[in-house]
Amino acid sequence: MTSTDQDLVCVSNLTKRFGDLEVLKGIDFSVRAGEVVVIVGPSGSGKTTLLRSLNFLEMPTSGSVSVCGVEAVFEGGKCISPHAARLFRDIRSKTAMVFQSFNLFPHMTALQNVIEGLVSVKNVKRPEAADEGKRLLTLMGLMDKIDVYPSRLSGGQKQRVAIARSLAMKPEVMLFDEPTSALDPELRGEVLAVMRDIAKSGTTMIVVTHEMQFARDIADQVVFMDNGVIVETNPPERFFGASENMRVRAFLNGIA
Amino acid sequence: MDLFLRALPLFAMALPITLFLGTSSFIFGSVLGMLVALMRLSGVTLLRWGAFAYVSIFRGTPLLVQILLVYFGLPRLGIVLNPLASAILALTLFSASYLSENFRSGILAVEKGQWEAAATLGMSRIKTFTRIIMPQALRIATPTVGSRLIALMKDTSLASTVTVVELTRVAEQVGAASFRYLDMFLMAGVIYWTINQLLTVLQMIIEDRLSRHM
Numbered sequence: 001m002t003s004t005d006q007d008l009v010c011v012s013n014l015t016k017r018f019g020d021l022e023v024l025k026g027i028d029f030s031v032r033a034g035e036v037v038v039i040v041g042p043s044g045s046g047k048t049t050l051l052r053s054l055n056f057l058e059m060p061t062s063g064s065v066s067v068c069g070v071e072a073v074f075e076g077g078k079c080i081s082p083h084a085a086r087l088f089r090d091i092r093s094k095t096a097m098v099f100q101s102f103n104l105f106p107h108m109t110a111l112q113n114v115i116e117g118l119v120s121v122k123n124v125k126r127p128e129a130a131d132e133g134k135r136l137l138t139l140m141g142l143m144d145k146i147d148v149y150p151s152r153l154s155g156g157q158k159q160r161v162a163i164a165r166s167l168a169m170k171p172e173v174m175l176f177d178e179p180t181s182a183l184d185p186e187l188r189g190e191v192l193a194v195m196r197d198i199a200k201s202g203t204t205m206i207v208v209t210h211e212m213q214f215a216r217d218i219a220d221q222v223v224f225m226d227n228g229v230i231v232e233t234n235p236p237e238r239f240f241g242a243s244e245n246m247r248v249r250a251f252l253n254g255i256a
Numbered sequence: 257m258d259l260f261l262r263a264l265p266l267f268a269m270a271l272p273i274t275l276f277l278g279t280s281s282f283i284f285g286s287v288l289g290m291l292v293a294l295m296r297l298s299g300v301t302l303l304r305w306g307a308f309a310y311v312s313i314f315r316g317t318p319l320l321v322q323i324l325l326v327y328f329g330l331p332r333l334g335i336v337l338n339p340l341a342s343a344i345l346a347l348t349l350f351s352a353s354y355l356s357e358n359f360r361s362g363i364l365a366v367e368k369g370q371w372e373a374a375a376t377l378g379m380s381r382i383k384t385f386t387r388i389i390m391p392q393a394l395r396i397a398t399p400t401v402g403s404r405l406i407a408l409m410k411d412t413s414l415a416s417t418v419t420v421v422e423l424t425r426v427a428e429q430v431g432a433a434s435f436r437y438l439d440m441f442l443m444a445g446v447i448y449w450t451i452n453q454l455l456t457v458l459q460m461i462i463e464d465r466l467s468r469h470m
Binding site: 055057089092093095096097099101103104105106107116117120121149150151152165166169 | 367369370372373375376377378379380383387388391392395469470
């Protein structure tokens, strides 16, 4: 796949092996600025591994990942681009990730969680960071939880704090790894609602999810993965309406 | 009763020595132990092996042997330490071997997701460690580290073998002078027990404070 100027994220011929198991089998994939891409597919299809390869929480075995023009090339399970460590930090600073299990810092309040990156990575002064943190938590509907520790928050509230923590870093791309999978059904709505708002604000998002309604409503592109390969990439109308791919149809029928 | 009154000022003088031996070697041992734990967890093979060897040696030999080696052995190498310094050095080296394992298990018990969340924020490894991992690791390690401090307080009694005048040494001396060993060692035992009960309460308070938000 050729990268164009508009591509914010570009992955080419990406593979990932865990021992003998080949989880990603040559992925080509790109995301333009402002696009919302939703990755769906059966469990074990490699969706999460692909997402985690974009910020090197998983080291790709081979291929390349480029974010905002910064490219990391992999061969033999190692990054062969010069200054790999700095490259990773650079790309990580342009991306932010929201995890399935929230991963809030339990020893910090909601506000401290949100401003930690600003203070200790971007060296923003604490009062300034706090103002920004309060603004984001208010946006998430959590103005009354600013000084509350994660243990006193519900799952949906935790995930919204985590989203605020990611937004605080002003990333070029937001990565969501099954952000609602650990939540009770009645708490999913509040998280999906803030994700809709973020999508509408023009933020580039890559979302791994099982929430088909969300994909249908919000996605610009739906990527369907199965068995380590991308089977289909289409706008949601096409994907949900008229996909001719057997595996896609089987998947959609299975979960409907 | 008169013996008790006679021994009291001597115990009063020895008590600070025992406390000093215990707390100073705990503090030095913690610093060294944390260093050894980090070496053991580092990606550098040589550091990992060094840490492994350290723990193997100082956890695998009796403290009494270590104290005697420091006191009688180091002068052979031209290093002459007074009894108190010898005891502190040996207790530090010994406790660091155990404490490093306590810290290591605390660090390993912090969820992998915490490292990942910090990494995705762009935090450096050092920042991640000091701001995110350490506070959680120390909370997890508090019970075992507390036990180690209590054990160390009792281990200070071995300093008596190299003539440090701490609680056990006083009990021995007054016992020898009065032939009332039983009474003297009982008194020493009660004092050790009291110190350690206070430490236990302190540990409970610290644990409570650290896990307030968990």
